[in-house]
Amino acid sequence: MDTRQINVLVLAYLGDTIYEDYVRKFLIQKGIGNVHDLQSASVQYVSAKSQAKYLQALLDQNLLYEEEIAIVKRARNYKTTSHPKNCDIVTYKYATGLEALIGALELEKKNDRIDTLMEYILGGTLCSCVEETLQ
Numbered sequence: 098m099d100t101r102q103i104n105v106l107v108l109a110y111l112g113d114t115i116y117e118d119y120v121r122k123f124l125i126q127k128g129i130g131n132v133h134d135l136q137s138a139s140v141q142y143v144s145a146k147s148q149a150k151y152l153q154a155l156l157d158q159n160l161l162y163e164e165e166i167a168i169v170k171r172a173r174n175y176k177t178t179s180h181p182k183n184c185d186i187v188t189y190k191y192a193t194g195l196e197a198l199i200g201a202l203e204l205e206k207k208n209d210r211i212d213t214l215m216e217y218i219l220g221g222t223l224c225s226c227v228e229e230t231l232q
Contacts, residue, residue, distance in 0.1 A: 100201040105172040109193045112200030117143055119215045142219070145184040149191035151218045152198075160217060165198055172197035 100108060120142040121135065129135050141147055152169065155161055161169070172194040184192075202211045 098204050100168070100204050101171075103201075103204070105168070105175050105193070105197045106177075108168070108198075108200035108204070109172060109196035110200065111203055112196035112198065115199050115203050115211065116148075116196060116215075119211075119219065123215075123219045145189050145192035148195045149184075149188045152191050152195040155195075155214065155217065158217075160214070161198075165202075168198050168201045169194035 117139070120139050123142075124135050124138050127138075129138055142151075156166070156169075173190045175190070175193070177190075199211060199214070202208075202214075
């Protein structure tokens with residue numbers, strides 16, 4: 098499947114579900130057994146602000162391949178005027194870039210690569226670096 102032909106918002110739509118699935122499984126595996134606590138803990142990973150910071154950290158650490166950066170840029174540069182009221186348009190576009198990347202990797206059946214990126218986000222050094230900047 099040529100993901101370059103798919104609308105980046107469609108890729109982000111898919112990527113959002115994949116990303117959130119990883120986060121939910123990660124939090125459950127950490128031992129959080131209460132749904133309210135799971136929801137509260139997930140915000141540090143799934144909010145647009147968090148996603149934008151994780152993407153920026155991936156870029157800053159040179160952890161993305163050129164073709165992955167191209168997907169992110171395509172999503173980030175997609176013309177849109179709407180965004181959630183709780184974040185600015187730049188933050189929203191960066192979050193969309195991360196989601197589109199995850200969606201594209203899913204459609205390309207690059208599950209190992211998704212695992213690697215999510216490991217950086219959820220369990221690696223990026224997680225602690227970004228968490229410090231969010232507080």
